[in-house]
Amino acid sequence: MFDIKELIRKDVAFIDDHCRLAEAARLLCVSDQLLLPVVNECLEPIGVVTEKDVLGWLCAGRDRDAKVADCMQTEFTTLDDSAGLIDVVYMFARENHREIPVVSDGVLAGLIKRGNLIKYLIDKKTAANRGAEKKMKCGV
Amino acid sequence: MDVLYLKPEMPIEQAIGLMRQKNTTSAPVLNDNDTIAGILTESDIIRMFISPENGGKEGTTVRDFMTEGVMTEQVDSDISQISWCLLNHHFGQVPIVYNGRFVGVISRKDLLKFMMEPNG
Numbered sequence: 424m425f426d427i428k429e430l431i432r433k434d435v436a437f438i439d440d441h442c443r444l445a446e447a448a449r450l451l452c453v454s455d456q457l458l459l460p461v462v463n464e465c466l467e468p469i470g471v472v473t474e475k476d477v478l479g480w481l482c483a484g485r486d487r488d489a490k491v492a493d494c495m496q497t498e499f500t501t502l503d504d505s506a507g508l509i510d511v512v513y514m515f516a517r518e519n520h521r522e523i524p525v526v527s528d529g530v531l532a533g534l535i536k537r538g539n540l541i542k543y544l545i546d547k548k549t550a551a552n553r554g555a556e557k558k559m560k561c562g563v
Numbered sequence: 564m565d566v567l568y569l570k571p572e573m574p575i576e577q578a579i580g581l582m583r584q585k586n587t588t589s590a591p592v593l594n595d596n597d598t599i600a601g602i603l604t605e606s607d608i609i610r611m612f613i614s615p616e617n618g619g620k621e622g623t624t625v626r627d628f629m630t631e632g633v634m635t636e637q638v639d640s641d642i643s644q645i646s647w648c649l650l651n652h653h654f655g656q657v658p659i660v661y662n663g664r665f666v667g668v669i670s671r672k673d674l675l676k677f678m679m680e681p682n683g
Contacts, residue, residue, distance in 0.1 A: 474671040
């Protein structure tokens with residue numbers, strides 16, 4: 424039985440849209456995340472800021488003192504913590520996301536990384552193969 | 564070379580295990596002469612799982628699912644050229660070559676760290 428909570432990383436870096444872009448860049452550099460969820464005071468996601476967003480801003484020679492709100496994406500994907508495995512797999516496969524914020528009752532609950540989904544799928548496949556081998560040995 | 568690279572004939576399970584060990588979302592695939600045959604990304608792996616004909620079939624190798632025709636940069640490429648490459652392609656890293664042979668990669672995070680240095 425799939426439980427999305429097995430895939431959610433809860434200990435994630437996130438940021439406020441009033442913070443400076445340099446702080447977002449610093450957080451992205453020290454964490455292994457490719458994006459930071461941007462949240463309001465109620466911890467509800469209102470956007471995301473990715474490595475690509477920050478790099479694009481800096482490489483264009485724009486203001487380094489800008490706020491996160493200036494360069495974040497406000498159209499973004501989230502997953503609900505009640506989503507099923509098929510929804511999760513197709514979300515990652517169809518839209519080429521590497522990380523997707525997860526919400527619970529509208530509040531940021533964590534992040535799912537594509538690598539963790541892959542590990543989950545491999546573990547399930549390995550377990551299924553072992554089960555099949557066991558059945559064959561038992562002559563079932 | 565302290566950068567993860569894969570071989571086309573490597574079993575896909577082994578490649579995925581190595582990528583997880585190195586915590587990387589993609590890895591270049593090298594021919595025997597160190598030229599680049601392709602790149603294996605997490606997207607490719609997800610595609611493998613949802614592929615009805617090949618999903619996890621015994622004997623599946625990196626070659627079966629890697630992305631070919633990868634854009635590379637030279638060791639002496641200008642940083643603005645590398646930035647352009649990383650910002651305009653969906654790969655999170657670009658392989659760097661010298662005389663056509665792979666020598667390393669530059670990721671978006673590498674570039675971001677460089678840009679955030681005082682003189683970056």
